[in-house]
Amino acid sequence: MNGGITDPSDWPIEFKSLREIDSHLRCPICKELLRAAVVLQCSHNFCSECIRRHLDKESSCPACRVATSTSQIRRNVALDEIANNFGDCRSLLLSTLMEVVRPKPVAKPVSAPRFVKEESMDIDYDSPQQKRRRTSTRITNRTVNSSQDHADIAMSQVSLDDDKDEDFALSHHDSSPSRHKGKNVSRSTGPVLRSRSGRTEQTLSQSSQSSQADERYEPSISAKQEPTSDTVFDPFHGSAPASAQVLASLSSSTDITNSTTTMTVTSTASVPVTGPKLVACPICEKGIPEPYTNTHLDKFCLAGRTDPDYTLLYSLIIKQPASVIALYTKQGTSTRDVVPDTNSSLTKSGTPGRSVGFNSSNPASPARRSTMQWQPQSSSNGTVPKQPMFTPKSAAPEPTRIPKLTYSLLNDKQLRKKLQELGLPTNGDKTLMAKRHAEYTTIFNANCDSTRPKPVSELMKAMQVWERAYEKDLEVKESQRRILEQQQQTQRQIHAAKEAKRQAKKDAADAAAATIDSPEATPPSSQSSNGRSSSSTFVPNQANNNAVNVAIASASAFAHAAKYADEYAELIAEVRSRLQANKEKALAENNTTTTTAEPAPSTSSQ
Amino acid sequence: MALPKRIIKETERLLADPAPGISATSHEDNLRYFDVVIAGPNQSPFQGGIFKLELFLPEEYPMSPPKVRFLTKIYHPNIDKLGRICLDILKDKWSPALQIRTVLLSVQALLSSPNPDDPLANDVAQHWKENENAAIQTAQEWTRKYATA
Numbered sequence: 001m002n003g004g005i006t007d008p009s010d011w012p013i014e015f016k017s018l019r020e021i022d023s024h025l026r027c028p029i030c031k032e033l034l035r036a037a038v039v040l041q042c043s044h045n046f047c048s049e050c051i052r053r054h055l056d057k058e059s060s061c062p063a064c065r066v067a068t069s070t071s072q073i074r075r076n077v078a079l080d081e082i083a084n085n086f087g088d089c090r091s092l093l094l095s096t097l098m099e100v101v102r103p104k105p106v107a108k109p110v111s112a113p114r115f116v117k118e119e120s121m122d123i124d125y126d127s128p129q130q131k132r133r134r135t136s137t138r139i140t141n142r143t144v145n146s147s148q149d150h151a152d153i154a155m156s157q158v159s160l161d162d163d164k165d166e167d168f169a170l171s172h173h174d175s176s177p178s179r180h181k182g183k184n185v186s187r188s189t190g191p192v193l194r195s196r197s198g199r200t201e202q203t204l205s206q207s208s209q210s211s212q213a214d215e216r217y218e219p220s221i222s223a224k225q226e227p228t229s230d231t232v233f234d235p236f237h238g239s240a241p242a243s244a245q246v247l248a249s250l251s252s253s254t255d256i257t258n259s260t261t262t263m264t265v266t267s268t269a270s271v272p273v274t275g276p277k278l279v280a281c282p283i284c285e286k287g288i289p290e291p292y293t294n295t296h297l298d299k300f301c302l303a304g305r306t307d308p309d310y311t312l313l314y315s316l317i318i319k320q321p322a323s324v325i326a327l328y329t330k331q332g333t334s335t336r337d338v339v340p341d342t343n344s345s346l347t348k349s350g351t352p353g354r355s356v357g358f359n360s361s362n363p364a365s366p367a368r369r370s371t372m373q374w375q376p377q378s379s380s381n382g383t384v385p386k387q388p389m390f391t392p393k394s395a396a397p398e399p400t401r402i403p404k405l406t407y408s409l410l411n412d413k414q415l416r417k418k419l420q421e422l423g424l425p426t427n428g429d430k431t432l433m434a435k436r437h438a439e440y441t442t443i444f445n446a447n448c449d450s451t452r453p454k455p456v457s458e459l460m461k462a463m464q465v466w467e468r469a470y471e472k473d474l475e476v477k478e479s480q481r482r483i484l485e486q487q488q489q490t491q492r493q494i495h496a497a498k499e500a501k502r503q504a505k506k507d508a509a510d511a512a513a514a515t516i517d518s519p520e521a522t523p524p525s526s527q528s529s530n531g532r533s534s535s536s537t538f539v540p541n542q543a544n545n546n547a548v549n550v551a552i553a554s555a556s557a558f559a560h561a562a563k564y565a566d567e568y569a570e571l572i573a574e575v576r577s578r579l580q581a582n583k584e585k586a587l588a589e590n591n592t593t594t595t596t597a598e599p600a601p602s603t604s605s606q
Numbered sequence: 607m608a609l610p611k612r613i614i615k616e617t618e619r620l621l622a623d624p625a626p627g628i629s630a631t632s633h634e635d636n637l638r639y640f641d642v643v644i645a646g647p648n649q650s651p652f653q654g655g656i657f658k659l660e661l662f663l664p665e666e667y668p669m670s671p672p673k674v675r676f677l678t679k680i681y682h683p684n685i686d687k688l689g690r691i692c693l694d695i696l697k698d699k700w701s702p703a704l705q706i707r708t709v710l711l712s713v714q715a716l717l718s719s720p721n722p723d724d725p726l727a728n729d730v731a732q733h734w735k736e737n738e739n740a741a742i743q744t745a746q747e748w749t750r751k752y753a754t755a
Contacts, residue, residue, distance in 0.1 A: 005615050009623065028703035029668060031612050054702055057669060062703040473665075 006033070010094060012101045022090075025083045028063055029054060033087045036450035037080040038073045042066045045076055049446035056438065070404065073449070080451045399453075401445040407434035423456075424463065432470070439466050512576075609637050613663060616706050628710045630661065638663040642674075642710060646753065647718040651745035652680070655753030659689075659713070661706065671700035672709055681741075681748040683722040683731035691716070692726035 008023040027034050029050035036048035044063040046054075054062055055070045278287035281296055288296045405418065407430075415433045416426045424440055426433065440463055447453050617637065620630045627645035632638070642659040646652030658677040664670055674696060676689035684692040695704060695712055725731030734741040 005611060005618065007615055007619065009619065030610075031615055031705075050702070053669060060701075062701040065699075065701065 006090065007031075012097065014101060015097065018097075021086070025079075025086055033090075034080060034083040036446050037076040037083055038449050039076040039079070040066075040068050040074075041072045042068065045079055047446070048073065048075075048449035049442060052442045052446055056442070075449045077451055080449075084452060399448045401448050402441045404441060405434075405437060407437070423460070425467070435470070436463070436467070439463065610667075612668060613637065620706060625707055625711055625714075628707075628714060630706060630710060638667075640706070644710065644714050644717070646749060647714055650718045651742045652682075652717050652749050652753065655680075655749035657717075657753055659710075661710075663706075668702040668705070671696050671704075672706060674709060674713065679748060679752040681730060681745040682717070683720050683725045683727055683734045684716060686727045690726065692724060 008019045008026070011018040011022060013019075025033050027047040027050050028044070029046055032047070034045060034047055037045050038048045038051060039045050040051070040061050042061045042064050044061050046062070051062075051073060052070060055068070055073075059067055059069050061068050281288050281293065402422070405415075407415065410418070412430050412433070415430060415437065419426045419433055419437055422437075422440060422444075424436055428436070440459070443459055443462055447459060614637075617632050624630070627647065628642070630640045630642045632640050640661040640663075642661050644657045644659060646655035646657060655678075657680060660675050660677055662673045664673065674691055674693075676685055676691065678689075679687070680689075686692075691713060693712060693716055695701070695709065720734060722731040722734040730741070733744070
């Protein structure tokens with residue numbers, strides 16, 4: 001489980017157009033599905049919040065770098081609706097699709113579909129939907145099937161044009177070939193043919209190639225014993241009712257009658273006419289017609305009941321779709337009766353008015369709709385099919401956006417007043433107040449662009465979260481600053497120590513030079529060739545010894561040098577003392593210096 | 607601050623579907639810090655080389671660009687001896703619509719087409735301009751010397 005991380009690559013590679021749709025519905029900045037979609041003059045779309053944050057820093061379109069400004073932000077209502085509704089049905093659609101595309105040999109026959117992808121998947125599957133299963137399943141499979149067929153066609157059409165690269169390569173990246181393109185082109189036609197030919201082996205091998213997505217979505221049901229007929233749909237498939245609703249809701253947006261007609265056509269084609277193949281139940285080992293394995297397991301085998309005559313049921317199903325569809329079409333423009341469960345459970349999960357897409361054929365024109373306000377709908381008033389789900393708010397003015405402020409021109413008092421007007425806290429210094437105001441302005445104005453605006457109370461909650469994050473951030477920065485300061489301090493100490501040492505070296509060199517400047521000729525030459533390095537690291541007095549100690553403590557490199565320095569120090573102290581003595585005994589000097597100079601080469605070679 | 611979803615997503619995608627010749631893995635203890643390896647592109651003086659880079663996503667990412675630096679020594683007019691890279695999208699031409707993958711692809715492209723007219727390492731650029739063949743030879747030598755494991 002990865003906490004609702006979604007990506008266009010979640011879609012099976014066979015459904016390239018779905019990947020495209022998914023990636024087009026994403027904000028190029030946050031890579032999430034568009035929230036409060038807005039469009040710039042250059043026709044690039046972003047989340048309102050994202051683009052506002054960006055335009056606070058720079059005045060160009062992130063996608064094409066054309067100069068722009070906050071004032072050019074326009075709402076893109078239709079796109080926002082599409083993104084919202086796509087987001088609503090995404091995980092359901094995906095899991096349904098995954099079960100269809102990548103049927104897995106069963107490991108656990110027990111049903112109860114699990115969706116791990118998104119929070120919006122918290123739909124209660126054991127609720128009324130289950131009861132409805134018997135009626136809606138028939139529609140379901142056909143819907144799934146037909147939609148797949150459509151998708152196949154769409155894919156083969158789309159596979160040719162592939163200009164769009166989700167990675168948004170800038171002009172100078174063009175030299176490096178985008179792997180994306182190649183991959184998609186080469187793969188796009190294959191799967192279609194394969195799935196038509198009815199071989200799952202290939203589909204399965206495909207599934208292993210493509211991303212881990214399929215592992216994530218691995219359907220826990222899909223009771224197929226042998227993956228031999230992947231084009232055949234299991235009519236009693238676990239998540240069937242849900243998928244029916246989603247797909248119905250998708251297709252209902254234009255003309256439900258139309259899409260049901262295609263459903264009927266494909267349904268007869270998709271059901272194996274030759275009669276179902278018998279498959280051994282993994283538990284009771286009884287022969288069960290393949291499409292009924294799930295039903296058998298869920299309702300009879302595990303429940304310990306005797307199975308009904310499947311052949312009878314089977315024929316019933318084949319004969320029945322017309323009536324079911326009639327029922328479906330009668331409900332006509334509002335498919336609400338089919339969807340209330342999804343509806344209510346989604347509303348429960350936080351966003352009011354999720355059911356918008358199901359109602360799209362009602363008389364409200366899109367233009368009019370934009371000025372309307374969403375109202376959470378109770379499913380109890382679903383008796384009148386054509387009642388609009390949202391009540392028009394006459395002449396509802398677009399909420400006024402908060403104007404941007406030039407904080408440098410305001411003093412604390414004025415800024416505090418501005419915050420007070422917005423109902424925001426006024427504590428903290430001017431920087432904090434300015435940042436708070438800017439943050440609220442951004443989220444408030446972004447909320448104004450949304451077709452599903454949140455109440456102000458939620459914005460305030462978001463501000464509290466921001467407030468806490470800001471404080472924490474400050475703390476982190478403060479501690480980082482302290483660490484940096486400490487580092488700088490130790491660096492300064494090291495520097496001082498180095499400085500002291502350099503001074504010491506100089507002194508030592510001077511001292512050595514002074515001693516070397518003694519009248520004799522041969523010892524200095526031997527001293528300079530062998531002892532130069534030793535005299536440069538030589539530390540003569542107490543202060544310099546301290547400096548060496550500091551250096552040892554602060555830097556290991558210095559420790560190394562200092563170790564040798566100590567050795568040399570002793571050696572050279574000896575040399576010096578002898579030289580000193582030699583000065584006094586001018587006569588014996590040649591003898592003593594040659595003997596003292598001898599150990600020097602041996603130490604330097606150490 | 608919690609790690610933004612976008613960073614998690616990018617990290618996952620880089621692992622699941624790496625761009626050819628590029629690998630990027632984030633540190634376990636700091637998910638904003640990536641170890642990057644770029645293979646020297648074919649038909650470039652860096653062919654056959656394996657170049658290590660580091661990439662860091664600052665707090666403001668994606669509103670501000672990632673910080674990228676070569677760790678492997680490289681003889682390139684737009685990369686200095688500290689490994690810093692002269693690439694517009696890492697500076698003023700950054701856009702939040704770009705991502706780690708595109709940045710690394712750009713770096714890879716920069717290896718294929720050195721631009722001595724906009725140098726960062728002046729001596730290398732000079733060499734490149736005066737005697738391109740010799741410069742390329744040096745680059746190949748450096749690649750052999752430093753960029754082969």
